[in-house]
Amino acid sequence: MRKDFVKKCPECSGSNLSISSEKGEVICKDCGLVIDDKIVDLGQEWREFDSDSADKKRRTGAPSTYTQFDQGMGTEVGRKSDLYGLGRKNQSKFFRLRKWQYRISTAIERNLKLALAELKRVSSYLKLPKMVEEEAARIYTLAVQRGLVRGRAMESVVAGALYAACRRHEVPRTLEELSEASGVEKKEVGRTYRFITRELSISILPSNPSDYIPRFSSALRLTAKTQSKAVEIIEMAQKQELTSGRGPTGIASAGLYVAALLNGEKRTQREVADVAGVTEVTIRNRYKELLERLDLESEIKKIKKKKRDRD
DNA sequence: AAGACGAAAGTGGTTGA
DNA sequence: TCAACAACTTTCGTCTT
Numbered sequence: 233m234r235k236d237f238v239k240k241c242p243e244c245s246g247s248n249l250s251i252s253s254e255k256g257e258v259i260c261k262d263c264g265l266v267i268d269d270k271i272v273d274l275g276q277e278w279r280e281f282d283s284d285s286a287d288k289k290r291r292t293g294a295p296s297t298y299t300q301f302d303q304g305m306g307t308e309v310g311r312k313s314d315l316y317g318l319g320r321k322n323q324s325k326f327f328r329l330r331k332w333q334y335r336i337s338t339a340i341e342r343n344l345k346l347a348l349a350e351l352k353r354v355s356s357y358l359k360l361p362k363m364v365e366e367e368a369a370r371i372y373t374l375a376v377q378r379g380l381v382r383g384r385a386m387e388s389v390v391a392g393a394l395y396a397a398c399r400r401h402e403v404p405r406t407l408e409e410l411s412e413a414s415g416v417e418k419k420e421v422g423r424t425y426r427f428i429t430r431e432l433s434i435s436i437l438p439s440n441p442s443d444y445i446p447r448f449s450s451a452l453r454l455t456a457k458t459q460s461k462a463v464e465i466i467e468m469a470q471k472q473e474l475t476s477g478r479g480p481t482g483i484a485s486a487g488l489y490v491a492a493l494l495n496g497e498k499r500t501q502r503e504v505a506d507v508a509g510v511t512e513v514t515i516r517n518r519y520k521e522l523l524e525r526l527d528l529e530s531e532i533k534k535i536k537k538k539k540r541d542r543d
Numbered sequence: 544a545a546g547a548c549g550a551a552a553g554t555g556g557t558t559g560a
Numbered sequence: 561t562c563a564a565c566a567a568c569t570t571t572c573g574t575c576t577t
Binding site: 419422426500501502512513516520 | 545547549556
């Protein structure tokens with residue numbers, strides 16, 4: 233069963249809430265307020281209604297989880313009782329093997345234990361959905377097994393794995409946010425992110441500017457109308473090929489800035505720039521392109537005229 | 544005085560020879 | 561491996577509201 237954290241929108245007290253578990257957001261459909269954009273956990277996916285469907289769905293027992301350091305399972309190289317019938321030579325070989333196995337696995341386990349603790353810390357700081365945390369843990373485990381952590385700070389690999397997991401699940405967090413949460417430098421996060429996704433050949437779609445809109449616009453306290461206008465503008469921009477090669481946060485913030493302007497809820501460039509983690513200059517550049525290519529100039533002029541008339 | 548605008552120089556990353 | 565290149569940032573002076 234899903235936990236309902238909020239039943240009514242505190243802004244307009246409508247009960248028309250939309251839960252997007254993938255993005256970890258609860259949005260009021262009436263006024264667009266993002267009530268809780270950082271749901272930690274919505275509970276398990278599968279439910280059992282009767283024994284029939286239970287048999288189909290409950291195929292794995294307890295879900296194996298990557299956030300436990302050994303995925304809830306362990307391996308050992310035999311026990312002493314297995315020694316029966318081995319010759320002397322083989323006995324010592326057996327002990328050597330077991331010693332090595334022990335050393336290697338404890339080294340990996342120790343690392344994983346530490347890393348997963350760190351991963352959980354960062355993830356809960358950013359209030360990421362459980363799915364993303366699991367994914368990040370999976371990625372990190374793979375990275376350890378491939379020996380990709382050697383020579384790299386564990387923290388930065390954790391941050392890189394989390395960033396990758398966010399991108400995969402279209403729950404975008406900026407590099408800055410990851411950097412702030414993990415205490416790893418921004419470039420380092422980006423570097424390890426690129427490294428591990430390349431080495432593990434994890435394919436990641438380029439992030440969509442629209443994915444940032446709900447979070448940014450709620451931070452700026454903008455209405456749902458403005459929010460959907462911004463998404464509209466961004467879609468138009470994508471059709472005009474104004475978006476390729478540009479930073480998605482820059483496009484998102486410019487779209488939001490224009491949308492707010494058109495709906496008479498003006499925010500300054502600085503305000504938008506701050507929540508989006510870009511500079512005013514970038515917003516200006518994108519903004520200029522948007523006006524030129526989407527003929528919004530006349531609409532902007534109308535807004536300005538209206539304002540003058542009011543004075 | 545605050546916000547918007549734009550030029551110039553610097554940074555880090557990608558690409559192609 | 562190096563140089564050219566695009567996107568973005570920082571900084572700063574000027575114009576607009």
